[in-house]
Amino acid sequence: MTGDVRVIPLRGIPELDEGDDLAALLVDAAARAGGFEGDDVVVVAQKAVSKVEGRVVDLAEVEPSSSAHELAGGGDPRRVEVILRESREIVRSRPPLVIAETLHGFVCASAGVDASNAKGHDTLVLLPVDPDASADRLCDRIRKLAGIGVGVIVSDSFGRAWRQGTTDVALGVSGIVALRDLTGERDSMGYELHATEIAIADEIAGAAQLVMGKTDGIPAAIVRGLAVEGDGRGSDLLMPRERDLFR
Amino acid sequence: MTGDVRVIPLRGIPELDEGDDLAALLVDAAARAGGFEGDDVVVVAQKAVSKVEGRVVDLAEVEPSSSAHELAGGGDPRRVEVILRESREIVRSRPPLVIAETLHGFVCASAGVDASNAKGHDTLVLLPVDPDASADRLCDRIRKLAGIGVGVIVSDSFGRAWRQGTTDVALGVSGIVALRDLTGERDSMGYELHATEIAIADEIAGAAQLVMGKTDGIPAAIVRGLAVEGDGRGSDLLMPRERDLFR
Numbered sequence A, B: 001m002t003g004d005v006r007v008i009p010l011r012g013i014p015e016l017d018e019g020d021d022l023a024a025l026l027v028d029a030a031a032r033a034g035g036f037e038g039d040d041v042v043v044v045a046q047k048a049v050s051k052v053e054g055r056v057v058d059l060a061e062v063e064p065s066s067s068a069h070e071l072a073g074g075g076d077p078r079r080v081e082v083i084l085r086e087s088r089e090i091v092r093s094r095p096p097l098v099i100a101e102t103l104h105g106f107v108c109a110s111a112g113v114d115a116s117n118a119k120g121h122d123t124l125v126l127l128p129v130d131p132d133a134s135a136d137r138l139c140d141r142i143r144k145l146a147g148i149g150v151g152v153i154v155s156d157s158f159g160r161a162w163r164q165g166t167t168d169v170a171l172g173v174s175g176i177v178a179l180r181d182l183t184g185e186r187d188s189m190g191y192e193l194h195a196t197e198i199a200i201a202d203e204i205a206g207a208a209q210l211v212m213g214k215t216d217g218i219p220a221a222i223v224r225g226l227a228v229e230g231d232g233r234g235s236d237l238l239m240p241r242e243r244d245l246f247r
Helices: A022-032 A046-052 A066-072 A077-085 A131-146 A200-212 B022-032 B046-052 B066-072 B077-085 B131-146 B200-212
Strands: A005-009 A041-045 A056-058 A087-094 A097-102 A107-109 A114-116 A123-125 A151-160 A163-174 A220-224 B005-009 B041-045 B056-058 B087-094 B097-102 B107-109 B114-116 B123-125 B151-160 B163-174 B220-224
Touching (some): A005 A200, A022 A041, A022 A046, A041 A046, A041 A131, A046 A123, A046 A131, A046 A151, A077 A087, A131 A151, A131 A163, A163 A200, A163 B163, A200 A220, A200 B005, A200 B163, A200 B200, B005 B200, B022 B041, B022 B131, B022 B220, B041 B046, B041 B131, B041 B200, B046 B123, B046 B131, B046 B151, B066 B077, B131 B151, B131 B163
Parallel strands (some): A041 A151
Antiparallel strands (some): A005 B005, A041 A220, A056 A123, A114 A123, A151 A163, B005 B220, B056 B123, B087 B097, B151 B163
16 A cells, blocks of 8 residues: 655755766755655656766767758757767657657657756757666665665656657666556456556656756655565666557 | 655545545545645546546447447457547557547547446446546535635546556646746756746646556545646647647
8 A cells, every 4th residue: 555655856966067976966965855765766867867977968069960961950950960879760850859769769859869058068968878777876876875775767858749748757767666567456346457557667757857847956856655666677668669559 | 946745645435436526525535634735736537537427338338330340350349439439530550459539639548448347337438528627627626615726637547659658647637737838947057948848737647646556446646745726728738730740
């Protein structure tokens, strides 16, 4: 039986740079909020993770290819060039909007490439090379520093087909289930559920977004009170190509 | 500045039937959980709303058409017949899976038609005729009974293109914003955000699902601590056809 769930913003994390000890900053921020508890899930915005991992490209140093020029329409071909480099396939494009499948297999706008202006430069922030590995590293280092096992989600804001607006989803997952499979369980009336899998890590990421916000510099939150320990991966949430009806 | 957010399951709501006073049951359940507070958002599963609104079809009384037989593959053609009646368009099908645009404009599996076995009959539960109106009615009646204004979301579990598993989304919305538009606002580094709209009502619905569960008979939850008062509608979350890249 699930009790109340709390979503707690982690404040006071400074602007991040390559090599910063993000886990230590998360542990400090959590300490200011009363400390971690045993089954906490820590949700961290992808942009924060990417910055400490050095996944930042200086726009001035990008040489766009001819296909980037073509796809850019009125937009910046250097940005499109970086999107192409991060993509396995362009799924749809309507300039300046590009929906791409990333090298990891995520289908999202701009292959997850985000504009930023770190230190006065126009830069682009790329997705982590391996978001599950990023989540694992944060998980391990938090355990080391805080002496407590927490789950970690590396989240990002994705648009959706057919629906307006973004919701945050889980790119990388460590220490928790990603999908909860209810197939074969019975509902409260005894009716057997079929093919029901809940993308619980995505819902946790979305819940965290409610307190994170893009405008107030809160790159992480704790989601507390869920019994979701497990060995799920962000990659579990990717629809296998052969089951994909929308490509 | 957003503080902590709490997600509180509403327990003890009995199996529902047409004409039941769902708002009164929600108010009672909330009272047992300490009562509503001023900016609470009450998330109610669509199935609960549909049942009290009588949106239930007895499978034995459905006469399938020939196109239902065709689309059903090995599945039950009566179920497909009901899906067709609830649909404006079949977006994709791979029997027995049917992705349809409902008469309201939602794109989802089976046009939102759900199997159930109310009172020993095999029945199908349809989406509410007008989920925003359902949310309005619950909102009004809760205000009347509890003397307090809360937001209401009527939620359902939808699959997504390219991602595994369902997340709960908002079909009907009353008293809160549905989309939060950040366009023109600046991030913590002063960088202006472009075309950033957050589907906040969907994230609230997903957060509520974390405590609702399909197997333990909790059809509603309170999401507390968000400042989201507004006049959003569930229909705000539908991608306008002309901007839809995936149909």
